[in-house]
Amino acid sequence: MGAMQDRRVRHPRPPRQRVPELPAPLLVADKPVDPYLWQLFQELEFGPGFWVEFIDGQIVVRGRPALWHDRAAGWLSTQLNESCEGRGWWKTLTGGIEQLPAPAISICPDLLVFDPEGLRDEESDIPPSHVRLVAEVVSKGSKRRDRMLKPLTCARAGIPLYLFIDRYVRPLSVSLFSEPGSDGYRRQEQVPAGPGGGKLAIPEPFGTVLDLAGLPLPRRYP
Amino acid sequence: MTRTLPEEADDPRLWRLYQELELDPHVRAEFIEGTILISGLQSLWHGQVVTWIIDHLAVPCQNHGWSRDANGALQLPPPARAIRPDLLVYNAQSLPHLEADIPPSQVFLVVEVVSEESGEADRILKPLSCAQAGIPLYLYVDPLVTPMTVNLLSEPEPTGYRCRDEVAAIAGGGELVIPEPFGFTLDLGSLPAVPG
Numbered sequence: 042m043g044a045m046q047d048r049r050v051r052h053p054r055p056p057r058q059r060v061p062e063l064p065a066p067l068l069v070a071d072k073p074v075d076p077y078l079w080q081l082f083q084e085l086e087f088g089p090g091f092w093v094e095f096i097d098g099q100i101v102v103r104g105r106p107a108l109w110h111d112r113a114a115g116w117l118s119t120q121l122n123e124s125c126e127g128r129g130w131w132k133t134l135t136g137g138i139e140q141l142p143a144p145a146i147s148i149c150p151d152l153l154v155f156d157p158e159g160l161r162d163e164e165s166d167i168p169p170s171h172v173r174l175v176a177e178v179v180s181k182g183s184k185r186r187d188r189m190l191k192p193l194t195c196a197r198a199g200i201p202l203y204l205f206i207d208r209y210v211r212p213l214s215v216s217l218f219s220e221p222g223s224d225g226y227r228r229q230e231q232v233p234a235g236p237g238g239g240k241l242a243i244p245e246p247f248g249t250v251l252d253l254a255g256l257p258l259p260r261r262y263p
Numbered sequence: 264m265t266r267t268l269p270e271e272a273d274d275p276r277l278w279r280l281y282q283e284l285e286l287d288p289h290v291r292a293e294f295i296e297g298t299i300l301i302s303g304l305q306s307l308w309h310g311q312v313v314t315w316i317i318d319h320l321a322v323p324c325q326n327h328g329w330s331r332d333a334n335g336a337l338q339l340p341p342p343a344r345a346i347r348p349d350l351l352v353y354n355a356q357s358l359p360h361l362e363a364d365i366p367p368s369q370v371f372l373v374v375e376v377v378s379e380e381s382g383e384a385d386r387i388l389k390p391l392s393c394a395q396a397g398i399p400l401y402l403y404v405d406p407l408v409t410p411m412t413v414n415l416l417s418e419p420e421p422t423g424y425r426c427r428d429e430v431a432a433i434a435g436g437g438e439l440v441i442p443e444p445f446g447f448t449l450d451l452g453s454l455p456a457v458p459g
Binding site: 074075077078081087090091096097098099100101102103104105107110180181182183184185208259261262263 | 267268269270271272273274276277280286287289290295296297298299300301302303304342379380383
């Protein structure tokens with residue numbers, strides 16, 4: 042411990058100032074969000090083709106989805122064309138919603154239907170109050186998030202409908218959650234998809250019926 | 264007999280991104296099931312438990328000349344291709360300096376304290392990857408069950424650990440035998456109790 046030691050330069054940690062205010066509620070299962078992680082989330086730039094979400098106190102980064110995943114989302118999008126055109130709603134496969142209640146504070150759903158009325162074309166944020174439907178295609182790393190956490194958040198945000206296509210249940214099924222409340226969606230319906238699949242009524246404000254027999258299955262579906 | 268659906272492949276760009284990520288040391292990035300997961304600070308209780316285990320491993324590690332690391336990173340076979348365990352015990356003597364990742368072949372024990380957001384990863388996915396990599400022991404503390412349990416997985420095989428010892432950690436009771444190459448017994452009675 043001589044003079045040499047004392048002269049060693051210490052690199053301080055990046056300053057923690059500028060911590061932004063967190064959206065309420067702050068708690069994720071009684072666990073406060075790490076403000077440094079939240080700040081990091083807002084500063085991370087990964088470029089196109091990466092989806093960054095903040096769920097359950099973690100930053101979640103995903104890459105390009107598998108081909109079937111995209112195909113399923115595309116199929117669903119097509120099925121909703123008529124409802125959307127009739128009501129003047131828009132769809133996006135690349136949009137995001139921020140400032141949501143916990144646990145999924147910031148999400149990038151696979152498909153998002155929203156009312157563009159009052160939004161500027163030049164903006165990219167979609168306020169939760171404009172969202173009519175959030176849809177996800179469950180992938181291997183997102184089962185808990187897509188089935189449990191995002192629906193809880195979307196229900197708390199008052200988003201009328203949450204739908205997910207799930208290839209990790211037998212038979213492959215589509216679930217529709219409706220009647221949002223602060224502890225989740227009160228109505229939950231699960232209908233098998235693919236050949237022999239059922240019909241799923243999407244209630245108002247959509248008022249349409251999806252014929253799930255037409256949902257393309259993964260080609261090597263056993 | 265039911266056949267399973269082919270697994271979705273990982274996006275190779277995401278894996279490259281993971282390897283190039285440079286984050287502050289207290290932030291943990293892992294690559295599990297084709298997803299990068301970045302976690303921040305854990306609860307104080309979580310840290311207390313890790314410290315408790317570090318302390319109890321002091322003697323066996325000194326005897327063998329092994330290292331304990333609460334910050335080490337491992338690269339493994341899928342599904343948990345890159346993990347930052349709460350604690351790992353490994354043999355540093357044969358390793359070059361400044362190695363970023365610890366080779367799984369030098370690791371004797373991986374320890375995780377389960378938290379809600381990582382329950383499936385800590386209980387199922389990471390053990391599967393550690394077993395495939397041939398890591399002899401995997402220990403996890405599970406505060407999400409009542410009473411809290413400590414689980415020791417041993418005898419790794421390509422399909423997972425063959426053996427699982429589960430011991431309840433209750434005040435004044437519970438002993439968990441950590442087999443060779445450690446060869447000692449953990450008295451779980453003094454494990455910090457789950458708050459609330």
